[in-house]
Amino acid sequence: MRKLVKTGLTHAVLLSGLLATQFALAQDKTVKDGVFTAAQVSSGQVVYDNSCKTCHNMRFYRDTLKSWDKQPLVFLWETIMGTMPADNPGSLALADYTNVIAYILSENGFPAGEETLDPDNGMADISIIAP
Numbered sequence: 001m002r003k004l005v006k007t008g009l010t011h012a013v014l015l016s017g018l019l020a021t022q023f024a025l026a027q028d029k030t031v032k033d034g035v036f037t038a039a040q041v042s043s044g045q046v047v048y049d050n051s052c053k054t055c056h057n058m059r060f061y062r063d064t065l066k067s068w069d070k071q072p073l074v075f076l077w078e079t080i081m082g083t084m085p086a087d088n089p090g091s092l093a094l095a096d097y098t099n100v101i102a103y104i105l106s107e108n109g110f111p112a113g114e115e116t117l118d119p120d121n122g123m124a125d126i127s128i129i130a131p
């Protein structure tokens, strides 16, 4: 009887170990993995031209991405939404903040793909990597 209980426990430990591994794999997604669509890039370019270009050039965003190396993309999204445009923070639509990030990533050499970038769906699992 005691032996049976022990075996059950071992299985539970093994199973949670497996789940932990799968979770770690889900977190390994990066901005290289086609995490935004081409349509988001074109919409983001309009946002960039209208609301961001006056104060930053692409060189600035490249340096920003470098300094955010390995951070979750959603943190950058929250930072930009909370502080930009500096003369009127939070004034853009949520989708505009998402699309402008897609545009910035695309301009820095990261590929568009099938997945729509969405702060409510998986953005916390995507890591920035330095361009």
Ligand code: HEC
Binding pocket: 047, 048, 051, 052, 053, 054, 055, 056, 064, 079, 080, 084, 085, 086, 087, 092, 100
């Ligand atoms: C009126 C000027 C102005 C506009 C417009 C503006 N910014 Fe900024 N932005 C700033 C200033 C000032 C800073 C902070 C100082 C710096 O790092 O140059 C900053 C910082 C940033 C940072 C760095 C954040 C960090 O913590 O690393 C990002 C990213 C950024 N802006 C993105 C954007 C985006 C995207 C837009 C368009 C939606 C935008 N900015 C529009 C002035 C502006």
